[in-house]
Amino acid sequence: MNWYRFASPQAFYPLAGRMIPWFWALAAIFGIAGLVVGFLVAPGDARQGEGYRIIFLHVPASWMSMFIYLVMAFWAGLGLIFNFRLSHMMARALAPTGAMFAFLSLWTGSLWGKPMWGTWWAWDARLTSELILLFLYVGFIALQAAIDDPRRADRAGAILALVGVVNIPIIYFSVKWWNTLHQGSSVNLAKSSMAATMLCGMLLCALACWMYAIAVSLARARRIMIEREKDTLWVREEVMKEAKGGM
Amino acid sequence: MLRVITAVIARDLRLALRRRADIAAALFFFVIVVSLFPLGVGPEPERLREIAPGVLWVAALLAAQLSLPRLFADDFRDGALEQLALTPPPLELVALGKIVAHWLVSGLPLALLAPLLGLQFGLSGEALAMLAAALFIGTPALSGIGAIGAALTLGVRGGGVLVSLLILPLYTPVLIFGAGAVEATVAGIGAQAHLSLLAALTLAGVFFAPWPVAAALRIALE
Amino acid sequence: MYWNSLSDFFAMGDHGLYVWGSFAVMAALMILEPVLLARGRKKLLERLRRQYRAEAIERESPRRAGTPEARP
Numbered sequence: 079m080n081w082y083r084f085a086s087p088q089a090f091y092p093l094a095g096r097m098i099p100w101f102w103a104l105a106a107i108f109g110i111a112g113l114v115v116g117f118l119v120a121p122g123d124a125r126q127g128e129g130y131r132i133i134f135l136h137v138p139a140s141w142m143s144m145f146i147y148l149v150m151a152f153w154a155g156l157g158l159i160f161n162f163r164l165s166h167m168m169a170r171a172l173a174p175t176g177a178m179f180a181f182l183s184l185w186t187g188s189l190w191g192k193p194m195w196g197t198w199w200a201w202d203a204r205l206t207s208e209l210i211l212l213f214l215y216v217g218f219i220a221l222q223a224a225i226d227d228p229r230r231a232d233r234a235g236a237i238l239a240l241v242g243v244v245n246i247p248i249i250y251f252s253v254k255w256w257n258t259l260h261q262g263s264s265v266n267l268a269k270s271s272m273a274a275t276m277l278c279g280m281l282l283c284a285l286a287c288w289m290y291a292i293a294v295s296l297a298r299a300r301r302i303m304i305e306r307e308k309d310t311l312w313v314r315e316e317v318m319k320e321a322k323g324g325m
Numbered sequence: 326m327l328r329v330i331t332a333v334i335a336r337d338l339r340l341a342l343r344r345r346a347d348i349a350a351a352l353f354f355f356v357i358v359v360s361l362f363p364l365g366v367g368p369e370p371e372r373l374r375e376i377a378p379g380v381l382w383v384a385a386l387l388a389a390q391l392s393l394p395r396l397f398a399d400d401f402r403d404g405a406l407e408q409l410a411l412t413p414p415p416l417e418l419v420a421l422g423k424i425v426a427h428w429l430v431s432g433l434p435l436a437l438l439a440p441l442l443g444l445q446f447g448l449s450g451e452a453l454a455m456l457a458a459a460l461f462i463g464t465p466a467l468s469g470i471g472a473i474g475a476a477l478t479l480g481v482r483g484g485g486v487l488v489s490l491l492i493l494p495l496y497t498p499v500l501i502f503g504a505g506a507v508e509a510t511v512a513g514i515g516a517q518a519h520l521s522l523l524a525a526l527t528l529a530g531v532f533f534a535p536w537p538v539a540a541a542l543r544i545a546l547e
Numbered sequence: 548m549y550w551n552s553l554s555d556f557f558a559m560g561d562h563g564l565y566v567w568g569s570f571a572v573m574a575a576l577m578i579l580e581p582v583l584l585a586r587g588r589k590k591l592l593e594r595l596r597r598q599y600r601a602e603a604i605e606r607e608s609p610r611r612a613g614t615p616e617a618r619p
Contacts, residue, residue: 121549122560129562132569139573158540178576186569193562213494220490224481233544234477237537238491241473244533245495248526252498255522259505290577297584301591308595317595 112282146176333422432464
């Protein structure tokens with residue numbers, strides 16, 4: 079299979095259009111299954127009662143926020159090295175979804191912290207790093223939004239994403255070190271052995287978020303493609319074709 | 326190679342000397358921000374001593390990034406940057422020279438001035454020396470990381486605020502270890518580990534930053 | 548099934564506010580994002596269609612050049 083063929087937006091646009099519904103379906107299936115397992119089947123936690131069920135939302139959101147940044151940096155690096163238009167578009171399409179998951183991770187983490195730690199916000203190493211990750215997403219989006227020339231915006235954003243991805247481990251370990259030094263404000267989440275059903279529910283929810291992220295970012299990438307290449311023949315044809323197809 | 330760097334540094338310092346007011350403004354900004362804190366939190370010496378390392382470091386971060394938007398902007402506008410990019414010495418070396426020059430006019434004066442402000446917060450002599458040392462070791466990393474942000478936002482509208490948005494999150498490790506070194510000294514534990522990590526950050530920052538800076542400058546010049 | 552009654556399920560052992568607060572915001576955002584995307588896409592397509600039509604008319608009226616749709 080010739081993968082280079084799909085590196086052009088023209089070839090990728092219809093392919094992505096066909097793939098998106100499948101990812102939506104998978105997201106819905108995994109999501110419903112995960113929520114059923116997590117909220118209906120899984121037993122309560124001995125230490126944390128029922129409040130622990132936020133884990134089924136919080137952990138997938140946190141994972142996705144970190145994973146999406148890595149994927150974004152991967153596409154950005156690929157775009158920088160090989161000058162693929164498509165990979166820059168993917169990087170740009172992923173950023174808002176990643177930022178949303180970072181926000182959700184903070185929101186659910188805070189709502190989890192209130193009953194568990196007795197406070198809405200603790201300067202816990204993970205929450206703090208997540209907050210900085212959100213700042214990094216915001217910086218990336220703001221930089222790309224501020225530059226009018228799309229080519230320059232893509233490449234400047236790519237450099238920023240790569241600088242960010244190199245810095246994330248450093249930031250994480252420095253925050254962790256800082257957190258262990260300041261024992262007073264550190265909170266330790268009791269590590270309870272996780273039942274198999276809990277793990278299963280969490281993985282299903284994470285899969286659902288993953289499929290969701292793919293579907294949304296593909297949809298956004300498609301939009302960026304037609305916006306950027308609106309003067310080309312293929313976009314003209316696609317747009318007119320969809321007009322005939324009805325809405 | 327060294328000649329290129331020193332030439333860039335000498336040139337930038339000459340230019341900076343012509344605009345002494347800018348350097349002074351950044352330093353006064355530092356002084357004012359630091360002096361506002363006691364007014365905000367109250368004059369109890371105990372509390373002031375406790376927050377001093379963090380306050381001084383945060384104010385130093387903010388002051389060090391004030392001059393960043395101008396780091397490449399003047400050379401960009403008058404075409405000097407374009408010429409530098411066309412000359413044989415690699416743009417990375419020029420970037421390194423620029424970073425060093427920026428540190429000499431922003432980080433270094435901050436490190437020298439900080440102990441004086443630390444006195445206002447009742448820090449001991451030992452802690453004051455550590456504050457100066459930590460700023461001395463840590464601020465080059467700020468100039469390195471900051472140069473990346475300055476190069477990325479070159480000629481972009483709203484560049485000034487954008488630079489802060491891009492680089493302040495990346496400053497966190499420097500802040501943590503820098504303020505941590507002073508706090509450790511205040512608490513009577515050794516600050517050796519903090520200083521080593523701070524030095525590692527600076528070495529990594531100054532060594533690696535020129536590449537993304539040069540890449541970003543090339544993008545801006547296209 | 549773990550729960551005895553529906554009210555137990557909603558109470559979440561006195562943590563209902565936190566659990567459902569997390570759930571509601573997460574669900575809302577994960578529905579809102581695709582909806583906004585779909586709306587933006589529809590608007591963009593409409594705008595482009597109008598633009599293309601305007602261009603086509605402009606091109607045809609003075610010298611009746613071939614339209615881009617002529618290609619298969």
